[in-house]
Amino acid sequence: MSDDKTVVPFVRQPPAIKPERPCFGVYQGWVQNEKGARLKPGVYWHSYQRTKDDDGDAPGDDRDRPVRDDWIATPVLVEARTLNSDDGTEGRLLRLATHGGDKEWTMPMEMLGGSGEEIRRALFAMGAVIAPRQRPRFLEYLLDQQPGQTIATTSRPGWHASGVFVLPHRTIGGEGVRFQSSGRAPDLFRVRGELAQWQALVGARCVGNPVLTLAVGCALAGPLLNLVKVNGGGVHLVGDSSKGKSLAQLVGASVWGDPGPAGFGASWCMTKNGLEIEAASRNDTLLSLDEIKRANPKDIQEMAYSLANGCGKGTMNREREGRAKLSWTLLTLSSGERSLSEHAALSGDPAHAGAELRMVDVNAGTRTHGAFDDCHGLDGAGFHRLMTGAVGEHYGHLGPAFVEKLIAGNDRDGLLEAFAKVRAHFQSDSAQAGRVADRFAVVALAGEMAIAYGLLPWTVGNSLADSLLLYREWLERVGSGSAEDRQILASLARFIERHGDSRFSDVHAGETDNRVTNRAGYWEDEPNRRLFLFNTSGLQEAAHGFGLARIVTALDTAGAIAKRDIEKDRTRNTKKYRLPGGGSPKGLYVIDPERLEMAGADDNKHTGT
Known part of the structure; x- marks a missing residue:
């Protein structure tokens, strides 16, 4: 007689179910129905097999009726x-x-x-x-x-x-x-790698590079804009190709997600409606737009206004009812070999000062190493390769971590006071410069807060110092006063440069110069200078896009109106001249071009070009 015993392995039976047929059921694991049949995980329709006497779903004595369990989908x-x-x-x-x-x-x-x-x-x-x-x-x-x-x-x-x-x-x-999404939109806020690795491989190497710290600050400033009552807008990195502008954008985009073009990064190559969708999908974060030369020059100014204003155009559905407008609040980090004004000029439409203020030029081409000031012991190409590889492996951590710290610390209540302290460092002598100062100040605040949270491996004051440096560079380029005034004066200076010999002639000549067609005015020589005497249509053409009163205000502010008539204790903006060929005296705007030269030089001086 053998003492061997056969060991039968224990097989755990799945949970039993007894659905109230007909009904739906959903199970995340294997189950067993009332007849002992095993059902795999999923969504089921529990019913009965059809017979000659019923339709398969009629209630009744189900003890002997064949059941039916139709698998519909995974759980x-x-x-x-x-x-x-x-x-x-x-x-x-x-x-x-x-x-x-x-x-x-x-x-x-x-x-x-x-x-x-x-x-x-x-x-x-x-x-x-x-x-x-x-x-x-x-x-x-x-x-x-x-x-x-x-x-x-x-x-x-x-x-x-x-x-x-x-x-x-x-x-x-x-x-x-x-x-809530349609399920069709790409996932922009993807996460990869580790925050600690981003800090060590990317964040630490931003130190000493104002353009890179600006990119990080722009990305972190998105959640602060509404809280500190600062309008959206953008900074535009200007410089020749292969100078490092795109790397700065990768660094900024990596704060929130995959910085690649299939992720958080985007391009100017899109329609105005497409731009609205991209901006709304990144609300309260960052919109990174590469290569401004790919945008339609006719649309670029309207797109800049739209991004800063945070609201899209209204549309209608098939029933001609208004659809809700897309809206957003964010900073835009743009780049290109041309400034916004240069790109807009390709369409023959000079840039409006308001558009330029909403997308402020930043020098990202003529620093020590292109867009960089410190390559941390590497050459420019090696630094670019190392940083590009790092942001491709570690991204999507810093932005959410920053918001977590902001919420956990209940810091929102004190943000206005904190912003006011930072803003006091950014001096401005006009409301327009003040808007730009607000933008650089909120970038500085975001960076300093991230340093205080232990999220950025920078020393205290690093973000503030770099933002101040770039803001002062901008102020030095554009000068003080009204941006519209500078634009008007620069337009007049360019007009005189192009047409001074072809559309003007000597006002003191004995006869009319018939070689001049489409006359814009005359000139008058004085010792050491030549004055240009514009007629009204010529002045409005030279400063296209501005009304006559606004043009005169800019000229008056700059002291560029050299001569005026005084009639009955009233100073006029024009002076009457008897024109060649006879006729009644005519009032002309007497402009000293020397007072326009500085404004023209400032307007045409674009960083990195």
Whole structure:
């Protein structure tokens, strides 16, 4: 007789279920139905096999009836009802169990109004599987669910009215709000690598490089703009190609996500509507736009205004009802070999001073090493390669960590006072320069806060000093006073330079000079100078885009009107001359071009070009 015993392995039976057929069921693991059949994870339609006497779903004695369990899809649970705080539309928060782990998606209910193809595409992209023959029933399943919980959603990243900061895959500062998207938009806020590695390989090497610290500060300033009441706008890195401008943009974009062109980075090569979408999708963060030469010169000024103003154009739907405008608050980090004014001039439309103030030029081409001041012991090419590789391996950490610290420390209440202290370092003598000073000051504040939080390996005062340096460089280039005045005076100086010999003639000549066509005026020689006497149409043409009164104001402020008539105790802006060929005296605007030269030189002096 043998003492050997056969060991039978223990097999754990899956949980038993007894659904109240007909009904839907969803299971995240294997289960066993009331007949002992094992069912794999997924969404099911539980019913009965059809017979000759019923339709398969009729109630009755089910002890001997064959059951039917139709597998519809991999596990998709309807967790909550959602209410979009942007427009009041409803949705459903879905949780998917996939091979890649659990994933969430806030599905707009309006997507159930059609065939459901958009829903299936979005779910397939996230790893769900839906049985081909069960697609209509899957939509029935979604409609059948009545979750008891209701949560808020928003279609915009950034600050929510509840005080939390919403990103596509996380909410900082609370759990009561979710991000809602169509499921088709790319994930801009991707994360890779480690914050500590970004700090060591990228952040530490920004020290000594004002253009790089500016890029990081611009990215971190996005969440502060609304809190310190500063308008959006941008900085434009100007310099020749291969000088390091694009690296600065990669560094800035890496604060929030993948800095590559398929991620957080973007290009000027898009329509105005496309730009609005890109800006809204990065609300309260950073918009990085590479290569201004790829933008349409006719649109560039309007695009600069739109980015700074934070609001898109209104549109209508098929029923001619107004759609909600896209909106955003952010700083733009732009780059190009041309300044905004130079690019706009390609279309024949001189840049408006307001557009130039909203996209401020920064020297990123003629520093010690192109865009860099300190390559940390490397040559320019080696520094560029090292930094480019580092931001490609470690990104998406610093921005969210900055917001976490901001919320956790309850620092929002004291931000206005902190901003005022930083802003006091940025002196400005006009309202226009003040707007630019605000921008550099909020960049400095963001950097100094990140240093205090231990997120940037820079010494205290580093961000403030670099922002002040770049701001003062800008002030030195543009000078003081009104930007519109400088633009008007520079336009007049260029007009005289181009047409001084062809559209003007000697006002004291005996006869009319018939060689002059499309006359803009005359000239008058005095010892050591020549004055240009503009007629009204010539003056308005020379400063195209400005009204006559505004042109005269700029000339008067600059002291460029050399002679005037005084009539009955009233000083006029013109002086009457008897013109060649006879006739009644005519009032002309007498301009001293020497008073225009400095303004013209400042206007044409663009950093790095």
